[in-house]
Amino acid sequence: MSQAAASGGTPKRWRDLRKRFLSAVVLGPTALACIWLGAEPWTFLIAVAVAVLAWEWVHLCGLRTRVLPGMAVPVAVLAAGILAVEEHVRASLVALLIGWALTWWTAARMRGAGQPGQSAGWLAAGVLYIGLAGIALIELRHDNYAGRVNVIFLFLVVWASDIGAYMAGRAFGGPKLAPAVSPNKTWSGAAGGLASAILVGVAAAAALYPGGASRAAAVAAMLGVMAQAGDLLESWIKRRFDVKDTSSLIPGHGGLLDRLDGVMAAAPVAALLAFALGQGQPLWR
Numbered sequence: 001m002s003q004a005a006a007s008g009g010t011p012k013r014w015r016d017l018r019k020r021f022l023s024a025v026v027l028g029p030t031a032l033a034c035i036w037l038g039a040e041p042w043t044f045l046i047a048v049a050v051a052v053l054a055w056e057w058v059h060l061c062g063l064r065t066r067v068l069p070g071m072a073v074p075v076a077v078l079a080a081g082i083l084a085v086e087e088h089v090r091a092s093l094v095a096l097l098i099g100w101a102l103t104w105w106t107a108a109r110m111r112g113a114g115q116p117g118q119s120a121g122w123l124a125a126g127v128l129y130i131g132l133a134g135i136a137l138i139e140l141r142h143d144n145y146a147g148r149v150n151v152i153f154l155f156l157v158v159w160a161s162d163i164g165a166y167m168a169g170r171a172f173g174g175p176k177l178a179p180a181v182s183p184n185k186t187w188s189g190a191a192g193g194l195a196s197a198i199l200v201g202v203a204a205a206a207a208l209y210p211g212g213a214s215r216a217a218a219v220a221a222m223l224g225v226m227a228q229a230g231d232l233l234e235s236w237i238k239r240r241f242d243v244k245d246t247s248s249l250i251p252g253h254g255g256l257l258d259r260l261d262g263v264m265a266a267a268p269v270a271a272l273l274a275f276a277l278g279q280g281q282p283l284w285r
Contacts, residue, residue, distance in 0.1 A: 150282060205282070
């Protein structure tokens, strides 16, 4: 989600807010319901999301998912995801690396034979970019004791970072954060996003599993920074491909890659933290 500087009149600055709000009203409760209902509904939702993300990435590279080499991206990512669902985490990571290598090799060979589209390296990068996030989200929720609260915490913090950055950036504007990457993002937006992530993280931790407010603030800050880094990464990727949005799937947000950029960056960090803490531990304990 972009942060825009406070330039122009109010209608111009907030003209996409209604679309964003309506999309969030649909997507947010759907995600939270699947998280709450259990690992199976959540896994199904992630499978659908990963398939859409892979489709967007392949089309971003100027290819199609129905034929090689574009087909290699969703096949590799979904194969790794199946292994993660079956609790074979190491095997899923190995499968992801193999899928990345095979996608690169296949795309390089076909491009050498005149296949149009972006470079083999860019196409193969989608396997790791999407696959690591998908595996992380599956693993986080599959913890029977703490999976629900950890994934809810992650999403609330990322959403808070997103919304806080958007609102503060639009309201206050000011110096640009990274004009060469995304000319609309401001330091005020980054500060607002970080503050929102910390406040919501502390409140969410108190509601979900009371205790450890200072640790909850630290974890929320870390995830908030990663979410903003993911937003910048997505902006850089779109600048590289010279597109405004990765697709027009979600009104006011663009594509699913645009909407989940923060989650895709923060989820692997949250999964590593959960692994370090051990089964059954909330991220902030």
